Amino acid sequence: MALSDCKIIQLPKISDPRGNLSFVEGGNHIPFDIKRLYYIYDVPGGAERGAHAHKGMHQLIIAMSGSFDVILNDGKQAKRFHLARSYYGLYVCPMMWRALDNFSSGAVCTVLSSSYYDEDDYIRDYDDFLKAALA
16 A cells, blocks of 8 residues: 555534534445544653554544644655544555654544554564565
């Protein structure tokens, strides 16, 4: 897969004076069924999260509150995405090195995943990632 396979997906937004509602349906709005959801919060100023790749996992990353940047790298090129709206999600395909930074105060990052946690799916060393991605 290539960086061009990763993209911002606009999620449904139902506007209401009492508050808006957005939702995600696996296999409908995103190209995978959802097996796991996790969230990152209380990130200290200047901290970076991520810095790994997944061999087979697909993900959708959403800024539920606040904002942050996601830097994706396919081994050939990199692109920075700024997430700041809860009705936009960033689809991240497998074999994509990712790092998250530039967290605003109070930011909450929610990640929908195509698989359950499996340490064997992670590539945590960038040089190992490059070897696999460019093979």
